[in-house]
Amino acid sequence: MLNLTLALQAANFTSHRLNKKSAPFMSMPSLLSQHIVRRPQRIALLQHIAEQGSITRAAKSAGLSYKAAWDAIDELNNLAQKPLVERAVGGKGGGGAKLSDEGERVLRLYQKLQALQAQVLEAAEDASDLDLLGRLMLRTSARNQLHGKVVAIEAQGRNDLIRLELAEGLGIGAQITHDSTVHLELQPGTEVVALIKAGWLELLAPGQPVTSGHNILNGTIEAILDAEDGPSEVRISLPNGHTLCALAEPLDLRTRGLTLEQPVQVQFSPSNVLIGTPL
Numbered sequence: 496m497l498n499l500t501l502a503l504q505a506a507n508f509t510s511h512r513l514n515k516k517s518a519p520f521m522s523m524p525s526l527l528s529q530h531i532v533r534r535p536q537r538i539a540l541l542q543h544i545a546e547q548g549s550i551t552r553a554a555k556s557a558g559l560s561y562k563a564a565w566d567a568i569d570e571l572n573n574l575a576q577k578p579l580v581e582r583a584v585g586g587k588g589g590g591g592a593k594l595s596d597e598g599e600r601v602l603r604l605y606q607k608l609q610a611l612q613a614q615v616l617e618a619a620e621d622a623s624d625l626d627l628l629g630r631l632m633l634r635t636s637a638r639n640q641l642h643g644k645v646v647a648i649e650a651q652g653r654n655d656l657i658r659l660e661l662a663e664g665l666g667i668g669a670q671i672t673h674d675s676t677v678h679l680e681l682q683p684g685t686e687v688v689a690l691i692k693a694g695w696l697e698l699l700a701p702g703q704p705v706t707s708g709h710n711i712l713n714g715t716i717e718a719i720l721d722a723e724d725g726p727s728e729v730r731i732s733l734p735n736g737h738t739l740c741a742l743a744e745p746l747d748l749r750t751r752g753l754t755l756e757q758p759v760q761v762q763f764s765p766s767n768v769l770i771g772t773p774l
Contacts, residue, residue, distance in 0.1 A: 537567040541594060541602045544580060550592045568592075637690035637769065638740040641667075645685045648676060656765060657681060659689055663735030667710045669768035679772050690769040696741035698729060699760040700751040709762045714739065716759050721745060729753075731761055 536557065543553035554564035572578045579598035594602065646666070647658035655676045657669045669689060681687070705711050714731040717738070721727045726742040733739065739761055743753075753759055 538605045544592050638693040639691040641689040668765040670765040688771040693740045693742045695767040697762050701758050712761045
């Protein structure tokens with residue numbers, strides 16, 4: 496799934512570098528392009544319809560029920576700017592169907608994406624390159640994004656405490672609902688991105704008492720960006736090379752003796768750690 500996502504991203508990037516006349520195949524609604532990536536089996540149904548000319552036979556070839564095939568067609572048609580499939584209910588073979596001109600165009604695009612996917616895989620120097628690109632393409636409002644992997648899952652009633660290992664052996668915990676653990680298909684070894692908003696980090700001086708059960712990371716203040724009205728932005732360098740961004744009131748920084756190039760403790764609740772996984 497991630498490979499096809501990268502192929503689509505690469506195709507979108509390429510289309511921006513071409514003029515509209517040379518890249519008309521990339522003009523499609525973003526929801527439909529996301530659907531191509533996330534539900535490739537439904538796009539493959541277009542190929543079967545083109546070959547079979549029948550909803551019943553196409554559904555059987557795609558491994559879908561007759562109803563699931565109709566649902567897929569409705570969803571695709573709703574996401575597209577123009578209907579992708581033209582159909583006739585009932586009749587010989589369970590109802591005739593053929594691709595519209597727009598449907599044929601989308602199918603050609605999907606085939607091009609598959610070819611582009613092969614080029615992406617061939618260009619990657621190492622399997623981890625694709626994981627890296629996937630993480631770099633992630634867009635979120637959280638200032639702190641830390642790549643790690645799940646090392647343990649501890650049940651806590653309706654919640655789970657997800658133990659994460661970051662680069663160079665640093666560790667943090669994230670508290671999420673058990674339903675979220677199941678939905679994200681988390682298990683030891685799963686690679687994730689931990690998301691922490693800057694306002695959720697609390698800065699403490701070395702030796703200052705910490706809150707029991709909170710995550711504690713030790714680092715060094717590398718920059719303090721003051722604002723005319725509001726908290727300062729504080730950048731903290733961690734031993735593993737990662738950088739955290741926190742917000743702190745100037746008076747608090749002065750009271751705690753936190754200045755440039757000074758050591759600092761960063762604490763935050765496990766419930767303030769969000770977890771993201773590749774699609």
